[in-house]
Amino acid sequence: MSVRLLHTINKKQKNQLPILYSRCFSIGNNSEKGEHLKPPGGLKTYIVKKYVSYIERCQVKAKEDYPKFYKIYRLFKDAIISRMKVTDRLHVIGISSGIVDFFNDTKLYSVIATRIWAGQDLTSYVFPRQLLCHHFWTEAQKEKFGIHYLRERLRYYPHIVEMMERQSVYIQDVTQRRLLQEIMFKLEHGRHPTVEELLEVKPLFINEPFGLSSMSKIHRWYLARSLSFSTLYQSRFKNDAILLHNIDLALIREGLNMLSMEQLKSSCFYRGFNAEGQTEAELKTFLKQWLQLSQELDEKSLSLLLHAPVLLSYNKPSNRKYLIHDIDIRGNVLR
Numbered sequence: 215m216s217v218r219l220l221h222t223i224n225k226k227q228k229n230q231l232p233i234l235y236s237r238c239f240s241i242g243n244n245s246e247k248g249e250h251l252k253p254p255g256g257l258k259t260y261i262v263k264k265y266v267s268y269i270e271r272c273q274v275k276a277k278e279d280y281p282k283f284y285k286i287y288r289l290f291k292d293a294i295i296s297r298m299k300v301t302d303r304l305h306v307i308g309i310s311s312g313i314v315d316f317f318n319d320t321k322l323y324s325v326i327a328t329r330i331w332a333g334q335d336l337t338s339y340v341f342p343r344q345l346l347c348h349h350f351w352t353e354a355q356k357e358k359f360g361i362h363y364l365r366e367r368l369r370y371y372p373h374i375v376e377m378m379e380r381q382s383v384y385i386q387d388v389t390q391r392r393l394l395q396e397i398m399f400k401l402e403h404g405r406h407p408t409v410e411e412l413l414e415v416k417p418l419f420i421n422e423p424f425g426l427s428s429m430s431k432i433h434r435w436y437l438a439r440s441l442s443f444s445t446l447y448q449s450r451f452k453n454d455a456i457l458l459h460n461i462d463l464a465l466i467r468e469g470l471n472m473l474s475m476e477q478l479k480s481s482c483f484y485r486g487f488n489a490e491g492q493t494e495a496e497l498k499t500f501l502k503q504w505l506q507l508s509q510e511l512d513e514k515s516l517s518l519l520l521h522a523p524v525l526l527s528y529n530k531p532s533n534r535k536y537l538i539h540d541i542d543i544r545g546n547v548l549r
Contacts, residue, residue: 360483486523
């Protein structure tokens with residue numbers, strides 16, 4: 215019964231035009247005047263209204279008679295629409311089709327697993343974190359799993375700082391070496407550098423020693439693990455960085471006020487800041503600082519953006535409590 219009901223109510227929704235509705239419009243063939251949409255006639259309008267009314271009644275009946283089933287159905291429906299909007303937005307903001315295809319390919323396994331799981335048992339979420347992509351998580355699951363993944367990423371932060379400290383002594387430019395060592399000193403003493411201070415050392419993240427093509431393999435591996443980026447191929451690593459930067463640029467154009475509280479938390483988790491227990495103002499403060507840095511960077515200096523989670527959030531109290539117990543900033547275990 216539930217499968218048949220799902221098939222019925224999944225045909226069309228109130229906020230989507232039915233196939234029948236699209237047939238109610240015809241296009242004129244006058245080449246001189248161009249193409250014009252003709253409004254539907256009275257009979258066609260009546261049929262469409264009746265069809266939409268029938269679908270709405272099916273949804274109401276499903277919500278009343280099968281509340282648990284309807285809740286899961288709504289979750290899957292909203293998740294699929296959300297994925298479609300993300301892909302469309304990536305195209306709109308100017309990301310190349312290759313990057314969009316790469317983004318979709320990396321998430322394809324999640325969609326396949328979702329469909330297999332839905333076909334077997336739609337009412338069971340035994341392994342949502344492993345089998346479902348984040349679009350299919352509930353709001354509580356998004357925060358819970360966001361913390362889980364961030365804790366795995368945080369373990370690599372001390373190693374990144376250690377790699378930067380080791381390389382700082384070999385910087386030939388005296389001014390750049392001094393500026394970077396001042397930044398490292400702040401991190402060691404529980405503070406963070408300002409965006410202006412980070413931009414002063416941007417040349418170090420374009421060429422040696424921290425440019426994308428200049429940093430050591432082990433440094434790149436630590437960086438990829440701290441961001442949940444691909445560790446297999448340098449090209450994919452760079453694609454991940456470009457995608458992150460373009461999403462930042464889209465946020466700058468649209469504004470943080472357009473984001474819901476859930477989206478603000480998700481954006482902060484994605485950028486290495488633990489949003490657990492944070493107010494909306496605190497989340498926006500971090501994102502504004504991040505975006506202030508990101509808008510001053512380009513493809514050549516993306517390495518600085520990839521180091522930003524460590525440089526801007528390592529000493530945040532919400533992050534520090536999930537670091538490995540009794541470990542200092544250099545990764546040494548304290549007794």
